[in-house]
Amino acid sequence: MQLKKVFLVGPMGAGKTTIGRLLAQELNLPFKDSDREIEERTGADIPWIFDVEGEEGFRNRETSALEALSQQSDMVLATGGGIVMRAENRTLLAARGIVVYLATSVEQQVLRTSKDRKRPLLQNEDPAAVLQKLLDIRDPLYRDIADYVVETDNRNPKAVAIDIAALLANK
Ligand SMILES: Nc1ncnc2c1ncn2[C@@H]1O[C@H](COP(=O)(O)OP(=O)(O)O)[C@@H](O)[C@H]1O
Ligand SMILES: O=C(O)C1=C[C@@H](OP(=O)(O)O)[C@@H](O)[C@H](O)C1
Numbered sequence: 001m002q003l004k005k006v007f008l009v010g011p012m013g014a015g016k017t018t019i020g021r022l023l024a025q026e027l028n029l030p031f032k033d034s035d036r037e038i039e040e041r042t043g044a045d046i047p048w049i050f051d052v053e054g055e056e057g058f059r060n061r062e063t064s065a066l067e068a069l070s071q072q073s074d075m076v077l078a079t080g081g082g083i084v085m086r087a088e089n090r091t092l093l094a095a096r097g098i099v100v101y102l103a104t105s106v107e108q109q110v111l112r113t114s115k116d117r118k119r120p121l122l123q124n125e126d127p128a129a130v131l132q133k134l135l136d137i138r139d140p141l142y143r144d145i146a147d148y149v150v151e152t153d154n155r156n157p158k159a160v161a162i163d164i165a166a167l168l169a170n171k
């Protein structure tokens, strides 16, 4: 595999962070997560950023973090689910690495995010409706930049990571 920057994109609960860490092990590459990078740079967690700076403030920080991370060398980068909302982010992702879209049903997204209170966009009475609305908007954006689309429903994270490593080995 020539290009050694792998960007995982997909909705909340797709497994970008979980599978990204496992994939980095498979590929013997460093693992990075744009949400963690944002929190480290800010010195505050994502709910605080959304609270104080709004989603716009978070998106500005997300683009800055992506700009910096995507210039570094080899890595597996787990992105946040909304990173594709800005065209400049999509351009960076498509130009600077291999993009893998973790396709996941809304049902699985809901199940996998139901216990986690750290996703501000889901702290309401109908997270399934929010996730469906976001997927309707974002699925075409994920697919537009994806080099590979990998289904994750009813598959364990390790098996998905091994599959992606095999796909990349043949690139
Ligand atoms: N393929 C999968 N099958 C079952 N559970 C999963 C799968 N992928 C991720 N999870 C679980 O779903 C939750 C959200 O995963 P996470 O990696 O944080 O997703 P993302 O970073 O895409 O929002 C975690 O508890 C994780 O263990
Ligand atoms: O889909 C989104 O807009 C978001 C997804 C989150 O990351 P994960 O996809 O890793 O949960 C995080 O960036 C923030 O809560 C916003």
Ligand SMILES: [Mg+2]
Binding pocket: 016, 017, 018, 035, 078, 079, 080
């Ligand atoms: Mg994540």
